[in-house]
Amino acid sequence: MRFVASALKLLFVTTLLRIVLVALTAVFALVVTPAAAPATAGGCTVDPATPKRQLRGMWISSVANIDWPSRTGLSASAQQAELRAWLDLAVQRRMNAVFVQVRPTADTFWPSSLEPWSQWLTGAQGGDPGYDPLAFMVSEAHARNLELHAWFNPYRIANHDDPSRLQASHPARRNPSWRFAYDGKLYYNPGLPVVRDFIQDVIMDAVTRYDLDGVHLDDYFYPYPAAGQTIPDAAAYAAHGAGFANVHDWRRENVNLLVRELDQRIHTAKPWVSFGVSPFGIWRNAGTDPLGSRTSGLQSYDAIYADTRLWVKQGWVDYIAPQLYWYIGYGPADYEVLTAWWAGVARDTGVQLLIGQAAYRAGASGQDPAWQDRAELSDHLYVNRRHPEVAGDIFFSARDVKADRINSFSTLANAHYTKPALLPARGTSAAPAAPAITSATRGSGGVALAWQGGGATSYAVHRVTGTPAAADPCTFADARNLLTTTRKTTFTDASATAGTAYTYYVTALNRTHQESPPSAGKAVPAGSGGGFSVVIDNADPGFTAGSGWGTSAFSGQLHGADYRFAEPVSASDPAWFRAGIPSAGGYRVEVWHPADAGYNSAAPYIVAADGGNRTITVDQRTGGGQWRSLGDFTLAAGTYNVVGVSRWTSTSGYVIADAIRITRL
Known part of the structure; x- marks a missing residue:
């Protein structure tokens, strides 16, 4: 063929x-x-x-x-x-x-x-x-x-x-x-x-x-x-x-x-x-x-x-x-x-x-x-x-x-292909009944959802910002609000920002992709922290890196227009992401990187936490094209280099620096 x-x-x-x-x-x-x-x-x-x-x-x-x-x-x-x-x-x-x-x-x-x-x-x-x-x-x-x-x-x-x-x-x-x-x-x-x-x-x-x-x-x-x-x-x-x-x-x-x-x-x-x-x-x-x-x-x-x-x-x-x-x-x-x-x-x-x-x-x-x-x-x-x-x-x-x-x-x-898409429906079979969201809980990994819906093959999860009194039918007219499709009855929205309120809806699909009406909306209020969240890309002014760091747009999993890469060496030579932290307290630090089999299996990320630097290694061969949490840290107030990506690792493969996200807990 x-x-x-x-x-x-x-x-x-x-x-x-x-x-x-x-x-x-x-x-x-x-x-x-x-x-x-x-x-x-x-x-x-x-x-x-x-x-x-x-x-x-x-x-x-x-x-x-x-x-x-x-x-x-x-x-x-x-x-x-x-x-x-x-x-x-x-x-x-x-x-x-x-x-x-x-x-x-x-x-x-x-x-x-x-x-x-x-x-x-x-x-x-x-x-x-x-x-x-x-x-x-x-x-x-x-x-x-x-x-x-x-x-x-x-x-x-x-x-x-x-x-x-x-x-x-x-x-x-x-x-x-x-x-x-x-x-x-x-x-x-x-x-x-x-x-x-x-x-x-x-x-x-x-x-x-x-x-x-x-x-x-x-x-x-x-x-x-x-x-x-x-x-x-x-x-x-x-x-x-x-x-x-x-x-x-x-x-x-x-x-x-x-x-x-x-x-x-x-x-x-x-x-x-x-x-x-x-x-x-x-x-x-x-x-x-x-x-x-x-x-x-x-x-x-x-x-x-x-x-x-x-x-x-x-x-x-x-x-x-x-x-x-x-x-x-x-x-x-x-x-x-x-x-x-x-x-x-x-x-x-x-x-x-x-x-x-x-x-x-x-x-x-x-x-x-x-x-x-x-x-x-x-x-x-x-x-x-x-x-x-x-x-x-x-x-x-x-x-x-x-x-x-x-x-x-x-x-x-x-x-x-910036958003998921449902498959085209085939035939004329009846759509499933609307599912019911049984829980929506904000946690350290995002908003965890669970629902019930008998007789369905798969489900589509939708999210809108805010807490509207009723669902707008236009919410479901295209995929702008579509987060994912799944055959499970649970999903964790890792992209949810702590300081933002959301409402979630789930629809059910049968084997030939006829879609149910949406579930009743499930509102999730904003978390504490006043909504502070900042994203710093490698192309932003807050990013700095030495001459040993190259620039590439090879992977489609990149954040922004490109990302930086470097060979491992026996020296730190970190690429730094500088951010303004509004007040001392707890923050979630997440990273974005493309993944490839040729990238590093233990890329060292440095978090300048209150009380001393913390190093967290990330396998950059997998899990790319999404936000990945390094953990929750206590950060001091001020503008400084908060997250670095070090080249000092004994494992082979390019070390990647692309973007970070810091969110007030």
Whole structure:
């Protein structure tokens, strides 16, 4: 899946270049700017930068160990640690869904009686990894309130054409008539009804046995065309092609049947499971078909027999996620042109439109200069705002989201993902009843909430400043007041300021994300201390650091525009945060830092407390992008260096200085 710069995809890319790059059309790129004014919904003014509902996901690829596992042969615990890190990345980036490849080459990431264990787990097809990866990923995703969409490649058997390399018990080896070789690879023959039934049985094995949120197919249907080669399915056409004028219509119908029948089987077994496809981004060009897009690239309808427009119009999928991996203004396939075209296709169908985004291209070497603009991906989401049919985005792939080359993803997140978002609702099931907040207690770690709400899958926690007599319906119109979503019935608001009064509300959501009315508000009065709270960023005048401290904006978890970093040394050389403390007394001291595996596991923070300096070490490899408490301290009145970050530590990794917050208790 996807145009990736890897050995696995090289042949696909060269094939695509032979076919896609045909005559250019003159398409003018529009200047992409944020919306000039907020929109309205239900009489409320809403901020398009903080939508209430938006799917935000990333693909986690297992084929060729692109993302996970990072290599074959890792222990079960190492594989699990890697997956947890990917899921944590999704949470840090305020995503709410992951699409994990669980059947990459006709082998599985769960113990199946139909196909062997995947070679990408242990290095040997059929090798038991020692645990159930699919069960593990469902459990871990749901613990973070992420939707888990299981990603299947339907027809691909192997990225080679030697059947003897398959496990001896592999169905494609035991049934040679089911397969064909094409362009150096092995495929199941889509024209055989027995194959179609078998592929559905494999997918349904996962659907019925695991608590999946979605079933996801990628863009590989019939093989992408290879010059000078013909798909060897003449015998299957002779046997099963009666009633079709040509082999091309027959091939399209074979794929149509797979999609339509799989849709029916999934929703018969579990109506709440979402079914979607992420196809190649062009259905047909307008030069070929007046219903097509103003593009001039490869046509999935003709090249790989994927009639994606029909699937949407017939409602055979719950969502369509075309891979729009081109930049704004690209002549053969302009992102703006294709987004508008797909929005028109999805309009009034009930099928959600998601956009597949090319995170792998942003800042990568060898890409068009347009992809060296760190705002390119962010600009795509500004385009999306013009089309209400666009329900969200999926990014390929996880490693590129993490790499964040040229700060491209950080730029996008800072413009579009500043608040959490609920997932788009599917279907028409009834919403749960409103929950009831049972307690809201201010403590040293923030405001601790608890609530009750039977029958819900997850909850959304909202906060407004002050103690209004009644909830304003506009409070819930977008995500400006949304703190988090969770599958638990407790939450601690660590961002609550001691001197500020708040009112909290909780709503309940069912499996398909219909939302209850809000709970009654629970007011929490301001704490003692007169409301004093000060934040000092590394860019503020109160910050000082020596020449050994560098400046970076690499991490998207930064506070403000950048942060400071330094190598550990056997000398303190602290970076200091200077603050004006209004009166002697108790204060909570919190710190903000980005987290990365390459940062320090025991970064020393110095607090100039009354009675002497206190040193607290913080593991900066985790817990980034949020306020972390160093503790409560007695501070003297006056303006002085209150908090320092020392370089004197025996542990390796950069020491980070970003921001501090001091709050009167």
